[in-house]
Amino acid sequence: MGSNRQPDPLMPQVGGTITHPEHGQFKILKSLASGPFSDVFKVLHVQKNERYAMKCEREEGNIRPVLKLDVYVLTQMGKNSHGIGFPKLICAGRTGYYKYAIMQLVGADLGRLRRAMPDKRFTETTSVLVALQTLNRIETLHDLGWLCRDIKSPNFAIGRGNEAGTVFMLDFGFARRYKDNSGNLLPPRNAAALLGTIHYAPLASHYNQEQCRKDDLESWLYMVIEMAAGSLPWANMDALKQHKMIAEAKKFARTAGRAQLFDGCPKEYDELMDVIDNIGFYERPNYHKLASILEAAIERLKIDRYAQLDWQLPGYDLIKRADHIGDLGESNLLSMRLKEAKSEENIHAEKENNNFPLDEPNLISCSSPEMEPVPAGHLPNYEGGDGKGEERTQSNNSFNDAQSPRYHNY
Numbered sequence: 001m002g003s004n005r006q007p008d009p010l011m012p013q014v015g016g017t018i019t020h021p022e023h024g025q026f027k028i029l030k031s032l033a034s035g036p037f038s039d040v041f042k043v044l045h046v047q048k049n050e051r052y053a054m055k056c057e058r059e060e061g062n063i064r065p066v067l068k069l070d071v072y073v074l075t076q077m078g079k080n081s082h083g084i085g086f087p088k089l090i091c092a093g094r095t096g097y098y099k100y101a102i103m104q105l106v107g108a109d110l111g112r113l114r115r116a117m118p119d120k121r122f123t124e125t126t127s128v129l130v131a132l133q134t135l136n137r138i139e140t141l142h143d144l145g146w147l148c149r150d151i152k153s154p155n156f157a158i159g160r161g162n163e164a165g166t167v168f169m170l171d172f173g174f175a176r177r178y179k180d181n182s183g184n185l186l187p188p189r190n191a192a193a194l195l196g197t198i199h200y201a202p203l204a205s206h207y208n209q210e211q212c213r214k215d216d217l218e219s220w221l222y223m224v225i226e227m228a229a230g231s232l233p234w235a236n237m238d239a240l241k242q243h244k245m246i247a248e249a250k251k252f253a254r255t256a257g258r259a260q261l262f263d264g265c266p267k268e269y270d271e272l273m274d275v276i277d278n279i280g281f282y283e284r285p286n287y288h289k290l291a292s293i294l295e296a297a298i299e300r301l302k303i304d305r306y307a308q309l310d311w312q313l314p315g316y317d318l319i320k321r322a323d324h325i326g327d328l329g330e331s332n333l334l335s336m337r338l339k340e341a342k343s344e345e346n347i348h349a350e351k352e353n354n355n356f357p358l359d360e361p362n363l364i365s366c367s368s369p370e371m372e373p374v375p376a377g378h379l380p381n382y383e384g385g386d387g388k389g390e391e392r393t394q395s396n397n398s399f400n401d402a403q404s405p406r407y408h409n410y
C-alpha cells in the first residue's frame, strides 16, 4: 500500500536498514500499511534471517502519537502469561527523527479477509469461532487494565504459517487505562472525545462520554455482526457528515431496527446485545456469559471448533485476495486533526493517571462541535470496498453541544 502522506526521506524507506543497538540490523523489505498515525513495514533481521513487522512514527508532528502506547501495552502483554494472540514485541528504539517498534509479523487483517469473501461475510463457522477468539483477546486486554477504544476488524489479524488459526489483536494507539496500578477503577471524566472508528464506535463515545469495558464490547458486537451478516445497517452513512445519524441508527437497532441489525447472524447473537447493554460502567463484563452464548450457537449449528477457518480453506484463496484488496488504495476515509485544548478535567485525569504518562493529550471542552478535517497530506490510506466503516477519527465535540445529548441508556 502506498502512503497518502508527502514522502519524507528522513523516515524509513524500503531497501534501507535500521540498526538497533542490542538487537542488530533490520532490513526494510516492504511497506505493509501507511496511515495517518504510523507506517508499518515488513523487515528482515539480517543476522537471524527472520521476518518481523516494524511500526514507526515521527517524533514530532503526529496527529496523535500511537507508538508509545503500542509498546507499553505489548510489553505488559509479553510479561503476561495470557499474551497469546498479541504480537510479541522484539524491541523498540528511536533515531531522533522517528520512533520504531519491531514486533512479530502477522498476516492479513480480518477486515480485508472479510471483504475478500464472496458476500463480504465469513461462513458461520468462521464468524462464530472468530467472535470467540476476539472476545477472548478483549478480555485479556481488559484484565490487564486497558481499554482498546478502537475495536474493529482491521485491528485483528491472523497469524502466519501454522498460526493461521490464531487471531491476533493489533493497534493500541487509542488504548487507555481504566484502573490504576493498585487495581482501583479510575473515575470517568465529565466528557471525552468521540474517537475510534465511527461505524464501530459505542454510543457512549458518540455522546462524548468516558468509555468503559462495556463500550469495547459494544464495538466488538458491531464487528461480529458485520463479520456474520456482511454489513451493518449504517454501513452506507458517511462517517463524518452523518455521525449523528449513525448514532441514531445504533439506537434504532435496539428497538424497531433490531431484526434488521441481526439479519444474517446466528439467532443467538441477539442475546449478546442484551448482555452487553446491561453492563455497568464499573462492572467487569461477564465475558463467560458472552462466550456461552457463542457456544450455544456452536452447538446448535454443529460447528467443529477445530475446523479450518475460511482463509485456511483452499477454495477461497482468501489470503491472496485480501492482499489484493489491500492494494486497492484510497478510500473515502478521513481522519480528524487533534486539537490541543486541554480542560481542567483532563488535566485532573492526567494527574490521577500519573503512573501512565500515555494519556490522551486533548479531549474535552472544545468549543466547536464541528470536526476539523486533517490536511490532505494526512489522509489515511485504506482499502476501498465498503471500507467506509474504517474511518478512524478523534473529534472534540463539546460535551454541552445541544445536538449531542448525554446518552443515558437504551
Ligand SMILES: Nc1ncnc2c1ncn2[C@@H]1O[C@H](COP(=O)(O)OP(=O)(O)OP(=O)(O)O)[C@@H](O)[C@H]1O
Pocket: 032, 033, 035, 036, 037, 038, 039, 040, 053, 055, 066, 087, 103, 104, 105, 106, 107, 109, 154, 155, 157, 170, 171, 172, 173, 380, 392
Ligand atoms: N505485527 C504486524 N504484522 C503485520 N502487519 C501489521 C502488524 N502490525 C500492523 N500491521 C499492519 O499495519 C496496519 C496498521 O497497523 P496499526 O493499526 O497498528 O497502525 P495504526 O497507525 O494505528 O493504524 P490505523 O491507521 O488503523 O489506526 C494493520 O491493519 C496491519 O495491516
